[in-house]
Amino acid sequence: MKQSKLFTKTAKTFPSEEEAVNAKLLIKGGYIRKMSAGIYSYLPLARRALDKINAIIREEMNAIGAQEVSLPALVAKEYWDRSRRWHTDVAYEFKSPFGEEFALGWTHEEVVTAIATNFISSYKDLPTAAYQIQTKFRAEPRAKSGLLRGREFLMKDLYSFHASKEDLDRYYQKVIGTYKKILKRLSLDAKLVEAAGGAFTEDYTHEFQVLTPVGEDVIVYCTACDYAQNKEIALVRGGHRCPKCGAEVKEENGIEVANVFRLGTRYSEPFDLKFTNAKGDQQPVIMGSYGIGPTRVLGTLVEVFHDDRGIIWPEAVAPFKIHLLELKSEEVSVRKNAEKVYKQFEKAGVEVLYDDRDISAGEKFADADLLGIPWRAVVSEKTGAQIELKARNSKNTKLVSPEELLKKLQ
RNA sequence: CGGGGAGUAGUAUACCGGCAGUACGCGUGUUUUGGGAACACGUAGACCGGGUUCAAUUCCCGGCUCCCCGACCA
Numbered sequence: 082m083k084q085s086k087l088f089t090k091t092a093k094t095f096p097s098e099e100e101a102v103n104a105k106l107l108i109k110g111g112y113i114r115k116m117s118a119g120i121y122s123y124l125p126l127a128r129r130a131l132d133k134i135n136a137i138i139r140e141e142m143n144a145i146g147a148q149e150v151s152l153p154a155l156v157a158k159e160y161w162d163r164s165r166r167w168h169t170d171v172a173y174e175f176k177s178p179f180g181e182e183f184a185l186g187w188t189h190e191e192v193v194t195a196i197a198t199n200f201i202s203s204y205k206d207l208p209t210a211a212y213q214i215q216t217k218f219r220a221e222p223r224a225k226s227g228l229l230r231g232r233e234f235l236m237k238d239l240y241s242f243h244a245s246k247e248d249l250d251r252y253y254q255k256v257i258g259t260y261k262k263i264l265k266r267l268s269l270d271a272k273l274v275e276a277a278g279g280a281f282t283e284d285y286t287h288e289f290q291v292l293t294p295v296g297e298d299v300i301v302y303c304t305a306c307d308y309a310q311n312k313e314i315a316l317v318r319g320g321h322r323c324p325k326c327g328a329e330v331k332e333e334n335g336i337e338v339a340n341v342f343r344l345g346t347r348y349s350e351p352f353d354l355k356f357t358n359a360k361g362d363q364q365p366v367i368m369g370s371y372g373i374g375p376t377r378v379l380g381t382l383v384e385v386f387h388d389d390r391g392i393i394w395p396e397a398v399a400p401f402k403i404h405l406l407e408l409k410s411e412e413v414s415v416r417k418n419a420e421k422v423y424k425q426f427e428k429a430g431v432e433v434l435y436d437d438r439d440i441s442a443g444e445k446f447a448d449a450d451l452l453g454i455p456w457r458a459v460v461s462e463k464t465g466a467q468i469e470l471k472a473r474n475s476k477n478t479k480l481v482s483p484e485e486l487l488k489k490l491q
Numbered sequence: 492c493g494g495g496g497a498g499u500a501g502u503a504u505a506c507c508g509g510c511a512g513u514a515c516g517c518g519u520g521u522u523u524u525g526g527g528a529a530c531a532c533g534u535a536g537a538c539c540g541g542g543u544u545c546a547a548u549u550c551c552c553g554g555c556u557c558c559c560c561g562a563c564c565a
Contacts, residue, residue: 093515093527094503098557118557171564188565222492222563236565279564288565297564337565374565409524443526450526461525469525 082125082401083423084436087111089124091448101295103380104227106392110451112400119224119232126452127379129400129432131235134267134375135214137397138237141263145255147210147239152189152196154216158182160191163351171219185218190344190370193240194352201366204244204358208252212239214375226295228380229336239371244356246345249367253343256371260289260339267378268395269385271338274300276311278342285314286342290335295384300335303328336381344368392453393473401434402490404454408442408461419460422468422483431490449473458486 089111096108099115107113112127123131139149158174161167161184168174172184186192193211201207217236224232239256243249257273264271271289278286288311290300301317302309305328312332317324319332346365349355354366379398386393396402403426407419419437426433434454436445442461449457450473459469459478468486471478481489 090516092502097503098497100558115557217565219565221565223559223561225559230564234565340565372565377565406525411524441524441526441528443528446526448527459525463525 082434084434085438087125087434089126091451099227101225101227101229101380101384102387103229103383106383106387106451107227107380110392110453113228117232119221119230121228121231121233121376123376126400130379130394130398131375133398133400134378135235135237137266138214138263138373138375141259141266142212142237142239145210145259147212147241150193150211150213151215152186152192152213154186154218155183156186156189156192158184160195163195164191164348165351166191171221173218173220186215187217187219188370189213189215189238190240190348190368191352194348194354194368197242197366198352198354201242201354201356204356207242207244207356207366208248210239210241210252212237212371226297226380228376229295229384230297231376234374235376237373237375241369241371242349242354243367243369244358244364246367249343249345249369253341253369256341256369257287260341260371260373263373264289264338266397267382268397269338269378269381272300272302272309272335273307274302274309274311274335275314276340277314284343284345286340288337288341289339291338291381291385292333292335293381293384294334296334296336298335298337299332301330301332303330305329336377336384338378338381339371339373341371342369344370387453390447391451394453394455396455399453399455401432401454403431403433403456403458404449404452405433405435405458405460406442406445406449407435407437408445408459409439410462412462414465415460415462418464418466422458422460425483425487426490429487429491431487456490 091111092109095105099105099108111124113121113123115121158167172187174184176182214237216233218233221230221232224230241252269291271291274288274290276286276288278284290298299312300309301312301315303323306323306326308323308325317330319330321330323330345367349366349368355363356366358364382398383392386395405423423433423435453473455473457471467480468483469478470481470486
């Protein structure tokens with residue numbers, strides 16, 4: 082991609098109306114634009130990063146046998162009536178021009194359960210699981226913190242169906258393991274925390290919390306063992322003894338990037354989702370649901386990985402692998418060399434953003450730091466046919482040949 | 492939804508009851524060329540509605556919008 086042709090541009094100043102670091106940097110860099118409180122447009126650079134996040138999630142979902150689906154955003158009242166979740170305070174509810182009543186999907190237990198009644202009828206159909214990556218709508222009374230709490234956000238929601246509580250428990254643990262893998266691939270260090278189920282279940286649930294001061298949840302966790310609970314349910318407070326091992330307990334803020342719920346028969350019963358067991362008896366299906374918010378993950382990554390110059394993307398999610406800067410020069414050879422390197426990279430399938438703009442070197446360096454692409458390659462009068470390579474998270478530069486660099490990046 | 496703050500070119504801001512200024516951006520030209528270059532010329536603006544006033548971007552009232560704290564929440 083040539084930067085001169087990019088749909089967006091970087092700004093020289095921070096947006097005055099944002100305070101959250103993720104929003105400030107992403108808007109300044111032209112990754113996103115705010116359209117309304119808690120409602121953002123994701124522009125090409127952010128779209129590419131999101132695609133990376135989604136691809137990782139998809140791979141890991143598929144690896145545990147979950148199958149991708151797309152469920153409607155317009156969910157008719159009858160579905161919510163069944164589970165008695167019409168008129169919750171988070172739903173955008175409205176009447177269509179024909180008088181039909183809908184809620185914009187803020188979660189999809191109802192829809193997926195209704196669908197499952199068509200296909201699950203025997204223990205032989207179980208277990209099974211379906212997921213989607215889709216925009217969710219929630220009427221947040223107070224959207225805030227950039228991408229961290231929006232009214233419209235991306236969600237990967239997975240729903241599983243089981244013949245027994247034991248099988249659900251097994252899958253629940255499996256998803257926890259998969260989430261650990263996903264978060265690790267995203268370079269996010271998250272703590273597994275016990276929490277309350279909110280509008281979804283009465284059971285305790287688990288959340289993955291990235292500990293950072295900007296997080297809105299408070300986590301109580303043990304400094305020695307794996308005890309960790311959301312403060313909303315924790316019986317101890319920071320500074321006291323761990324109920325599990327007796328060591329000291331701490332309190333810290335966290336961003337909830339993922340969660341897992343044991344739904345049991347909360348939705349299968351109202352939707353009459355039953356299966357016939359091996360003895361010929363009818364039983365309700367046991368369900369679980371599991372979420373990860375890709376747009377929230379994106380915001381969290383910026384909160385965790387940045388410095389005073391800009392974003393520092395982990396390689397796995399960066400919109401491009403390498404940022405090629407051609408420093409302005411009278412000498413035709415500079416442009417020629419840069420163009421050649423650019424084409425080599427594109428041909429080799431290395432994702433490259435080529436800064437071919439007719440602006441000063443300083444501005445290109447500043448933009449490279451702001452955009453946060455992991456590798457910076459400079460071609461200039463100084464470098465000749467070589468390339469000056471620098472990692473975004475390091476101060477050191479070194480001269481390499483285009484061929485060496487290609488080999489390194491592939 | 493309670494409390495606080497704020498709305499001025501594309502962006503960031505200043506001043507003011509009487510022609511709205513600066514910087515960045517954008518356009519043209521000359522010079523410059525490794526950490527946000529210089530000069531010249533040009534471009535573009537008061538959230539909406541009402542009130543006070545000879546005169547309102549400025550003061551008052553109402554609305555809308557955005558941010559922050561709280562409640563709520565992935």
